[in-house]
Amino acid sequence: QTVVTQEPSLTVSPGGTVTLTCASSTGAVTGLNYPNWFQQKPGQPPRALIYSASNKHSWTPARFSGSLLGGKAALTLTGVRPEDEAEYYCLLYYGDAQLVFGGGTKLTVL
Amino acid sequence: EVQLVESGGGLVQPGGSLRLSCAASGFTISSYWMHWVRQAPGKGLVWVSHINSDGTLTDYADSVKGRFTISTDNAKRTIYLQMNSLSADDTAVYYCAGGPYTNYLPYWGQGTRVIVSS
Numbered sequence: 001q002t003v004v005t006q007e008p009s010l011t012v013s014p015g016g017t018v019t020l021t022c023a024s025s026t027g028a029v030t031g032l033n034y035p036n037w038f039q040q041k042p043g044q045p046p047r048a049l050i051y052s053a054s055n056k057h058s059w060t061p062a063r064f065s066g067s068l069l070g071g072k073a074a075l076t077l078t079g080v081r082p083e084d085e086a087e088y089y090c091l092l093y094y095g096d097a098q099l100v101f102g103g104g105t106k107l108t109v110l
Numbered sequence: 111e112v113q114l115v116e117s118g119g120g121l122v123q124p125g126g127s128l129r130l131s132c133a134a135s136g137f138t139i140s141s142y143w144m145h146w147v148r149q150a151p152g153k154g155l156v157w158v159s160h161i162n163s164d165g166t167l168t169d170y171a172d173s174v175k176g177r178f179t180i181s182t183d184n185a186k187r188t189i190y191l192q193m194n195s196l197s198a199d200d201t202a203v204y205y206c207a208g209g210p211y212t213n214y215l216p217y218w219g220q221g222t223r224v225i226v227s228s
Contacts, residue, residue, distance in 0.1 A: 001172070034213035038155070045205055046147075046155060048216045057216055089155050093213035097169045099145075099157040 002026055004092050006102035011110055012080050020105045021072040022090030028071035029092065035073035036091040037066055039084075040104075046089065050075060077107075085109040112136035112217045114206045119222030122196055130191040130222055132206030140164065140184040143212040146191045148202035149221075158204070160212055161189065173199075196226045 003025040012018035022035060029035060037050040048057055050066035053073060063079045073090055090102040118130040132144070146158040159170045159180040168180050179192040189206065203221040 034211075036213070036215060038215075040155075045218045045220055046207075048218070051214050051216070087154075091155075091157070091215070097160075097167075097212065098171075099160070099213070101147075101155040101157060104154040 002094060002098070002100050004090060004100045004102040006088075006090060006105045008103070009106040009108065011108045012077070014080060014082060014109055016080050017076065017078045018080060018107065019069070020075045020077075020088055020090075020107070021069065022074070022092070022102050023072045024092055026094070029068060029073045031068065033073070033092040033094070035066065035068075037064075037073075037075045038089045038091065039086045040089065041086045049088075080109055082109050114208065114217055114219035116204065116206050116219045116222035119204065119224045121225045121227065123228050124197055124226055126196050126226070127192070127194045128196065128224060130193065130204055130206075130224070132189045132191075132219060134187045134189070134208065137208075137217075138184075139182060139187055139189060139208065142208045142210055143214075144180075144182065144189045144206065144208040145212075145215060146178075146180060146189075147205045147207055148200075149205070150199075150202040153202075155205075156202075159191065162212070163210075193224070196224075198226050200224060201226045 005023045038046040040046045054066045113135045145160040165182045182189045205221045206219040207215045
């Protein structure tokens with residue numbers, strides 16, 4: 001069973017920069033996993049932020065960026081705002097038509 | 111404006127069945143891959159199933175394979191999730207999501223809550 005691993009929690013100061021990562025139990029995350037990133041706030045559905053590792057949706061704030069870093073997918077927030085406090089999930093695609101979410105990272109802005 | 115609205119959730123006894131619906135507007139589901147994703151109380155997101163744009167290809171997470179069936183009615187712009195042999199482990203908010211490719215999920219509904227309990 002494929003497992004996608006994220007940091008359980010991270011804390012960042014307002015105005016700071018933080019990087020969240022997403023690792024796969026099958027090996028290095030590549031562009032063929034088409035990494036997606038989602039933000040979810042309490043009581044709300046997920047909101048898509050990033051697709052195909054580094055592409056932003058039209059509604060994604062500029063301070064969010066995605067990349068592949070050291071065999072993992074990464075989501076970087078630059079100039080963090082209090083409203084960025086949320087749970088962040090990555091989603092990886094596997095060639096056998098399976099999609100697997102990571103366990104989520106709870107980002108605290110403090 | 112793209113909108114997805116789920117319905118059909120509720121309280122069901124263990125071993126029972128439920129059919130969820132997801133009504134789409136603002137786009138043509140016959141051009142999109144559509145997914146169901148669930149989230150148990152206090153837990154993370156779990157991909158459940160998807161169906162391709164013409165309804166000919168479906169796939170399921172191992173945890174629901176053989177019990178859940180995804181389908182689509184393009185004329186009604188609606189996708190469905192038939193859930194059978196439900197157990198407490200299926201208790202969750204079920205979200206409908208979609209996009210033009212299976213690995214691209216930009217659009218999400220608000221979710222419908224399913225509680226499996228006696």
